[in-house]
Amino acid sequence: xxxxxxxxxxxxxxxxxxxxxxxxxxxxxxxxxxxxxxxxxxxxxxxxxxxxxxxxxxxxxxxxxxxxxxxxxxxxxxxxxxxxxxxxxxxxxxxxxxxxxxxxxxxxxxxxxxxxxxxxxxxxxxxxxxxxxxxxxxxxxxxxxxxxxxx
Amino acid sequence: xxxxxxxxxxxxxxxxxxxxxxxxxxxxxxxxxxxxxxxxxxxxxxxxxxxxxxxxxxxxxxxxxxxxxxxxxxxxxxxxxxxxxxxxxxxxxxxxxxxxxxxxxxxxxxxxxxxxxxxxxxxxxxxxxxxxxxxxxxxxxxxxxxxxxxx
Numbered sequence: 001x002x003x004x005x006x007x008x009x010x011x012x013x014x015x016x017x018x019x020x021x022x023x024x025x026x027x028x029x030x031x032x033x034x035x036x037x038x039x040x041x042x043x044x045x046x047x048x049x050x051x052x053x054x055x056x057x058x059x060x061x062x063x064x065x066x067x068x069x070x071x072x073x074x075x076x077x078x079x080x081x082x083x084x085x086x087x088x089x090x091x092x093x094x095x096x097x098x099x100x101x102x103x104x105x106x107x108x109x110x111x112x113x114x115x116x117x118x119x120x121x122x123x124x125x126x127x128x129x130x131x132x133x134x135x136x137x138x139x140x141x142x143x144x145x146x147x148x149x150x151x
Numbered sequence: 152x153x154x155x156x157x158x159x160x161x162x163x164x165x166x167x168x169x170x171x172x173x174x175x176x177x178x179x180x181x182x183x184x185x186x187x188x189x190x191x192x193x194x195x196x197x198x199x200x201x202x203x204x205x206x207x208x209x210x211x212x213x214x215x216x217x218x219x220x221x222x223x224x225x226x227x228x229x230x231x232x233x234x235x236x237x238x239x240x241x242x243x244x245x246x247x248x249x250x251x252x253x254x255x256x257x258x259x260x261x262x263x264x265x266x267x268x269x270x271x272x273x274x275x276x277x278x279x280x281x282x283x284x285x286x287x288x289x290x291x292x293x294x295x296x297x298x299x300x301x302x
Contacts, residue, residue, distance in 0.1 A: 007259070014255055103281040107269070107273060114266075118258070122258060127258065
């Protein structure tokens with residue numbers, strides 16, 4: 001359904017929404033949400049370009065959510081990755097299907113539209129609120145670097 | 152949403168449903184539904200293994216639909232490719248999410264379930280019946296080889 005990339009992006013956004021306003025590095029997010037760091041770096045850059053995340057440079061830089069979780073929907077994340085486009089024209093480019101989609105692609109487009117509706121109606125804040133049982137994105141604590149000489 | 156592979160499979164099944172009971176070669180199907188032949192060969196084999204298509208060997212062999220179009224749903228095709236599995240366990244394998252999915256994965260699973268319902272409720276025959284405006288899968292005619300000496 002939604003690609004692995006999209007699911008990684010949703011995980012990362014939820015983690016940042018849950019983790020307050022302090023910037024988090026790619027490494028910290030990758031470790032917390034269990035996604036390969038190199039892969040996640042591209043996803044985070046895409047989310048920042050789309051305005052879902054803020055990217056702050058510098059030694060205490062990192063990523064934060066660009067808006068309050070109440071104003072970020074699941075669809076914002078999905079659309080940042082262009083992961084669920086509506087089917088506006090026949091993928092076969094058949095001339096007789098140009099004005100109206102054929103039944104197969106119309107049916108697929110209806111499913112896309114329904115999914116987009118569900119995603120648009122769900123904010124990141126709602127996902128966090130719903131999380132009492134079990135707690136959403138209660139990611140495992142990130143291991144702190146061992147202090148030398150105490151290991 | 153659904154992968155390109157799944158869409159190719161749906162195109163091929165519709166083409167066979169529309170083309171009668173005579174076996175069609177991979178090459179003929181690939182040309183009609185505009186999918187690379189090598190790619191489609193794997194998709195057709197998978198559909199045959201799953202019992203959606205029959206594969207007949209020999210010089211006049213090829214693929215046919217294994218059941219009447221009224222008894223093949225879009226979900227049969229999607230499931231043959233394992234393209235839309237339900238989310239039964241936390242992809243993060245977080246122990247506290249083992250008994251109940253977290254809100255993110257629950258929401259995604261609800262969308263999967265809704266899509267599976269739509270796909271299960273739609274037969275290949277219905278897609279063909281709906282096709283009056285425009286005609287579904289009215290694939291372009293396959294170009295016949297030029298007769299030598301007449302070109």
